[in-house]
Amino acid sequence: MSEPISLKLTAKDFKSDQEVRWCPGCGDYAILAAVQGFMPELNIPRERIVFISGIGCSSRFPYYMNTYGMHSIHGRAPAIATGLSATRPDLSVWVVTGDGDALSIGGNHLIHALRRNVNLKILLFNNRIYGLTKGQYSPTSEVGKITKSTPVGSADAPFNPLSLALGAEATFVARTIDSDRKHLQSVLRAAAEHEGSAFVEIYQNCNIFNDGAFDPLKEHGIRDDYLIRLEHGQPITFGKDGQFCVVHPPGGFGLEVRETAATRPEEIVVHDANVTDPAYAFALSRLPGLDLRNTPIGVFRAVERPSYENVVRAQLDAARAEVTETPEQQLAGLLSSGDTWTIL
């Protein structure tokens, strides 16, 4: 097979003529720039790329991408994208959503898109707050969050988006951070290469209503002791000096963080994103504490399962393979099937 012809696109080709209207300093700008910078790598013509979003700050994203795009309704982007992707497998379909959009009002559509393994790249911008409605707590806000709608603190426990996605049979699950462009793009690359649903959680700072929510993961000098950078095939160690590692204690159900110095090298878990059993990726997703210590980023899980559109296309193709008549002839045959009688 010959190498595909390079389309020679640049980030600029993916910028639309619309004025970007997020608040100055919003993490969404960094994500937009990272996505626009990554898109040329796909080497897919712009007309075959579609961004579909729901409602919320992040969901304005499609307006700024010079591709096809739809800014739809709150929570429903995965459902709309499913209909598009199922009928148009030639397209590269991306869903942009937020923590409220995907996990609150649209929770049902998200989990069903994941279990069906629809060929969608789902980017969830998680800022742990409702921004566009001006600062209510979200389904990823920590318990006790004081916001406009919870003056004495929220009472409900948050979702862990990755645990949720894994429970919904997601075949690709990853996490990245708005401010780390290189890492973000590496995760987008892996997501784009995956057949089926790719779920990417992007920690995103809302500098107006929840500023600094992810600061420990961003600040020099601190972040290396907080972040676990997952690399497929590599032992999971982290910390400024690699002083921490992840182990699977015998008899336990999950994973734990230990000091590397006190751990035998063979005890350190070697990251394998292709493990079929979702329990491993789930255990990884449970590592972070409330203070964000031990937050893994990177690809947690990437396993193979036929995508929804491949399965339904195969059914259609099998049915159509036997057809020799024109559609009109087929239709005439269908209409007159069953018990008929003729009046002369």
Add this chain to the structure above:
Amino acid sequence: MSKQIRQLDRVVIRFAGDSGDGMQLTGDRFTSETAQLGNDISTLPNFPAEIRAPAGTLPGVSSFQVHFADYDILTPGDAPNVLVAMNPAALKANLADLPRGADIIVNTDEFTKRNLSKVGYQVNPLDDDTLAGYAVHPVALTSMTIGALADQDVSKKDAERAKNMFALGLLSWMYSRPYESTLRFLERKFARRPELVAANVAAFRAGWNFGETTEDFAVRYEVKPAKMPPGTYRNITGNAALSLGLVAAGVRSGLPVFLGAYPITPASDILHELSKHKKFGVLTMQAEDEIAAVGAALGASYGGALGITTTSGPGVALKSETISLAVALELPLLIVDVQRAGPSTGMPTKTEQADLNLALNGRHGEAPVAVIAPKSPADCFYAALEAARIALTYRTPVILLSDNYVANGSEPWLLPDVNSLPDLRVEFATAPNGEDGSTFLPYLRDPETLARPWAIPGTPGLEHRIGGLEKADKTGDISYDPANHDFMVRTRAARIETIPVPDVEVEDPDGDARVLVLGWGSTYGPIGAACRGLRQRGLSVAQAHLRHLAPMPANLGTVLRSYDRVVIPEMNLGQLAHVIRAKYLVDAIGYNQVRGLPFTAAELETMLEEVLKNV
């Protein structure tokens, strides 16, 4: 023994039994035999929502009524001439509908003390004067069936279950029906179990032979074929016709058909039917909920498919927000609402027309859509094509209002010539439409249809963004401009209001009627039958029936104003009448019932006679 043969011009038979007795199948088979003979037919199934209500109880009774005649008929008949009652519950539940003199065939084996007490019969109604005035035919259906199958290789349970075929055989004999299609049907149905084919055929023949030999049935009847236009016919239910209409819309438009649906009574059969037609490229998706079903359909439309969602009233309510998005996006979308009795779960297997307000107005903001309604089971085929035509030509959501009565009822359908069906081909946008030759304006309209270009993803050079935010005229850019919003709201209203729809036709054979009966949807049959009844008695009445409810036909106002009285029968509390009064300032009289059943022709005739007296 030779039997007397008597000619009839029409007969109404109701098969009634327990939900597990196979009454729907029995009725279907009798209908098919009758269709083969060439009678005109109309059917009405009536069954509980419970799949298997407790055996032998009143809530568990399922029935199937078939009306057949040697002339063209419009309804399944007001009252049965014959009731087949497979148990005491079936007798009790249906007796009130029978006129005196009707034939009642009862399965005496089921009239046990236990079964009688289940439905509150202290004394066996076969023994007292409960059935005085009826022609009762006691038949030991179950035991005779088991007896007839004694030599067959089937269990007693399977033998007992074949009793519906015994009943079918008896009725087929009684009305001289050709039964070859039933024998073929049994061979197909039990293809994998030849012993059941043999048993059911034997039961059918036993029933037939019983009629031939017993002295209890002295008369055999014939109903001659009806004079119907030449051509090939099949008997079809509304849901089946609607499904075929959607397949036909795909063929005639050349577009892939995508159905997003969530199971709901009485619309699920459309999902079942369309899921069988993959060789036409029809893709069906059973969505996680009603909202996802319409969302996926809209996504498919965005990509250039004919996006469809099918549901009933509660589902339409859930889809409302997405339909409004489709109004804003100006994309084709077909929403089929097979109406049932509401509100809420209501009576899910019973009919009603109470979603008209919902279809016309049930959205946030000014969100007009086109609304059309089929008038009979076979008409569902053409209504589906018409709905698709409007959706594709005018790039708008269209709500098709069927109901349980037309969806599950059936009638003979003269098969159309496929090439005579409307040409629904569409043109996607392929090139920039701006004056500069390079700009694409997604909201620049066709001056004739006011439709915007359908520029599907994958088209080079037309990359654009659409969404729920208000759009500037022509460019489609986000706009908060007050004048633009006012313009766009009015334009969206005008888009629907100016869709050309055929004039409403008035049927007034005497030409001197002063009263017009206006209906919509499934009331066509009962209204038509009532008007015929009046005319046969020398009274003049005009009938008009609306297929297009939004927009309404251009001549409707003139038609309404040319009569002294307008009467609007509806299976709701006057939803169309409200619209007519508001829109045309016509003092229409409503006639309304919401019993979950279609109007009877007799009640409409009585009501109209009163109106005629008072004009």
